[in-house]
Amino acid sequence: MSTILANGLAVDAPGSSPATRSLSHVLAFGLRLLTGWNAAAPAAPQSRKAEADAVREWAWTFARTDRSFFDDLFAAADRHERLQG
Structure with a gap:
């Protein structure tokens, strides 16, 4: 993940290599499987x-x-x- 500064330059965050991103996605998926957490929004707004x-x-x-x-x-x-x- 990179950060855009006020002057328009993009600076890579520490640990933003493709391998790190892949590992974070795998770990997040595993956490969702273990906890049953789902970030899906509700289908319709509630009253x-x-x-x-x-x-x-x-x-x-x-x-x-x-x-x-x-x-x-x-x-x-x-x-x-x-x-x-």
């Missing part, structure tokens, strides 16, 4: 209610360990759902 419900569902994972963060997530979901867009 505000659906987004707020998803945040509320996620918030429940913090109900026992971090009650204040749980409360903050629920409050943010409520604000998001009620926001006039």
